[in-house]
Amino acid sequence: MDQKWDGIERRKSLRKTAEAMVANLSPEQLRAKPVEMLLHELLVHKIELEMQFDELQRIDVALTTARDRYRALYDFAPIGYLVIDSAEQIDEINLTGAALLGIPQGSSLKPHFSKFVAAAHRERWSGQFRNMMDLVASEQLALELEMTRSDGSQFIAHLNCRHRELVGAQVLLISITEIGKS
Structure with missing residues (x-):
């Protein structure tokens, strides 16, 4: 007003x-x-x-x-930032996140985030993702997952996830930090 x-x-x-x-x-x-x-x-x-x-x-x-x-x-933040849509596709990723996951810079592909979750952790991630998409936007989830880069190397990551509605679409905002090697 x-x-x-x-x-x-x-x-x-x-x-x-x-x-x-x-x-x-x-x-x-x-x-x-x-x-x-x-x-x-x-x-x-x-x-x-x-x-x-x-x-x-x-x-x-x-x-x-x-x-x-x-x-x-x-883009130059020390941690990776991602926006994942309701179909688990990576809509947006900063340069740090792209480097962490091994996604080529400027790639127009929208890979599924679960592709980067190690096979042993995919079921856990899938359940957490569904729960997060059902949560109230103010709630946040922190978890550790074993991740797999596009070159096949693995690492342990700390993720902070928050559900949001952006421009009428339900998305998950994720910050990702490498905390160790597998």
């Missing part, structure tokens, strides 16, 4: 500024004819739009800068 109110106030402010700019162009505003009044309104609207466009460009630059900064923090 506050954002809507701020937007209304911002538009009113832009309009006042635009009218002040146009008022300097036509000092005989009170004696204006209908065509001149229409021209005045069009000029005010044009200036408003130009000001809004400038504001949007400034916001776009700020958002792009923030996105790039947080993407770098995400």
Whole structure:
């Protein structure tokens, strides 16, 4: 509600500024004819739009800068981060997670996370995954699993898992850390 109110106030402010700019162009505003009044309104609207466009460009630059900064923090974090969809496919993975699991950088493939769980731990993981997808979003699960990289080497991993709804889809957010060798 506050954002809507701020937007209304911002538009009113832009309009006042635009009218002040146009008022300097036509000092005989009170004696204006209908065509001149229409021209005045069009000029005010044009200036408003130009000001809004400038504001949007400034916001776009700020958002792009923030996105790039947080993407770098995400990709180069010392632990792996993954987003797994309800079908257990890896939707998103940071560079650390990709290196940990042996997934090539920039791979467009969406492998199933269970492919990286060692065979002896897959049933346990499958049960935990189903339980996590049924949990309330605020609940978190920590567990240790034996994992298998794409090259076949194995390691012990600590996983922190949290169920979330992102953009209307049910996902599992996972942080993964290697804690030992198998």
